[in-house]
Amino acid sequence: MPGHNPAIDRIRPEGALQVLDQVARLRAAGREIINLGIGQPDFDPPAHVIEATVAALRDGPHGYTPVLGIGELREACAQMMSARCGQPIAAARIAVVPGSKLTLTFATQVLANSGGAAGTEMLYPDPGFPPYRSAIAYSGAAPVAYPLNADDGFDIDAAAILARITPRTRLLILNAPSNPCGGGVTRAALDQLATGLRQWPQVTVLSDEIYADLSYSQDGAQLPSLLEYAELQERVIVLQGWSKSHAMTGWRIGFGVWPERLIEPLRRLVMIGHSCVNVAAQYGALAAVQGPQQPVAQMRDAFRARRELLVDGLNALPGVSCALPRGAFYAFADIRGSGLDEQTFAARLLAEQGVAAIPGSDFGAAGEGHLRLSFAADESQLRRALAGIARLLDEVRGG
Ligand code: PLP
Numbered sequence: 001m002p003g004h005n006p007a008i009d010r011i012r013p014e015g016a017l018q019v020l021d022q023v024a025r026l027r028a029a030g031r032e033i034i035n036l037g038i039g040q041p042d043f044d045p046p047a048h049v050i051e052a053t054v055a056a057l058r059d060g061p062h063g064y065t066p067v068l069g070i071g072e073l074r075e076a077c078a079q080m081m082s083a084r085c086g087q088p089i090a091a092a093r094i095a096v097v098p099g100s101k102l103t104l105t106f107a108t109q110v111l112a113n114s115g116g117a118a119g120t121e122m123l124y125p126d127p128g129f130p131p132y133r134s135a136i137a138y139s140g141a142a143p144v145a146y147p148l149n150a151d152d153g154f155d156i157d158a159a160a161i162l163a164r165i166t167p168r169t170r171l172l173i174l175n176a177p178s179n180p181c182g183g184g185v186t187r188a189a190l191d192q193l194a195t196g197l198r199q200w201p202q203v204t205v206l207s208d209e210i211y212a213d214l215s216y217s218q219d220g221a222q223l224p225s226l227l228e229y230a231e232l233q234e235r236v237i238v239l240q241g242w243s244k245s246h247a248m249t250g251w252r253i254g255f256g257v258w259p260e261r262l263i264e265p266l267r268r269l270v271m272i273g274h275s276c277v278n279v280a281a282q283y284g285a286l287a288a289v290q291g292p293q294q295p296v297a298q299m300r301d302a303f304r305a306r307r308e309l310l311v312d313g314l315n316a317l318p319g320v321s322c323a324l325p326r327g328a329f330y331a332f333a334d335i336r337g338s339g340l341d342e343q344t345f346a347a348r349l350l351a352e353q354g355v356a357a358i359p360g361s362d363f364g365a366a367g368e369g370h371l372r373l374s375f376a377a378d379e380s381q382l383r384r385a386l387a388g389i390a391r392l393l394d395e396v397r398g399g
Contacts, residue, residue, distance in 0.1 A: 010137035014130045015362030036373040037356035041247040046295035052287030056280040065276040069096025076289040085227040100241030100254025107206045112139035115168045122171040126364030153323045154183030158192035175208040180363045180372040181332040182325020206237045213245035215327040234259040246288045253281040306375040313386040329376040336369040353388030
């Protein structure tokens, strides 16, 4: 008998966080490492966000805030999301959380066991952000993977999703722009999903839009969202936050847009957890929403240029091919032509060349033969990383 809740053993370690630890150990031992493993911007948060947070720390308030966030922040998020999706979003539907990942955790917890005796299934993308599968499994629901359309840059494939929905399905997780593939979603795919979901009214959708501001479409426009569909307002949870758009990964703050019917169950869960989010961080997030968005655009432009550098560089290497990501800051390179599997490739790349990347299989079985490389690193680091990969490929071919 394990001495703890056996459901915890269904949570798998997250490769990106493990690699971060490994990199820290190697650096502490004096090795120079280029870390293309972790998914976080290499910029500072915008100055006005830091100023607002410092002012909040100095001047207060210092007490607990309302469970789902300070009123001003919930209102500001609601206005921002209403403007983005063209639907009226009430502030009462906004829940501020300590890191947007918690919207995932809470969504799976709130909907756990809702399938009753027949069982509960939850759908997630493979390749996908590893916590999706773990959070589903921990909740007691059966994780059901759906594939992405690899022939089309790993975009969301509505038919593949709809084919996997059953009477037991309670949650469908979507992610665009996606981690790890940089895939997107088209209006046609969302229309097809919205139509298909009419047949399955018991399904709630969790739309992970954490990379929404980092979309590299020609006009810089964000990808379409299911939150734009009036008929789905009571069926969609949107995962959002400032970790990626405002370089605030360590601040641990994000927010979700929830269907009204799930807000009360959510509030109860938060009550036995974090009670409320760090108050100063909430004022910082308020500044992020209300202040100038130019720093976000500058960061996006920098990532766009690096994306080209990295993807072109990868495609120039023998045995490597990489689709151009539509958003986020990851290249998901196909290394099947290299002669190495992705675990060996990543391990040797780190040990021999000092370049950290994440094996694709950490993101699901469909990620085998791939490597995720973050381009949230400066151009000289990207060039050196490419040179390291080229040397490794040379050695593999030579040996
Ligand atoms: N969703 C995806 C797809 C991510 O890649 C990440 C972070 O890597 C998150 C959510 C979580 O972000 P946060 O730092 O706000 O918890």
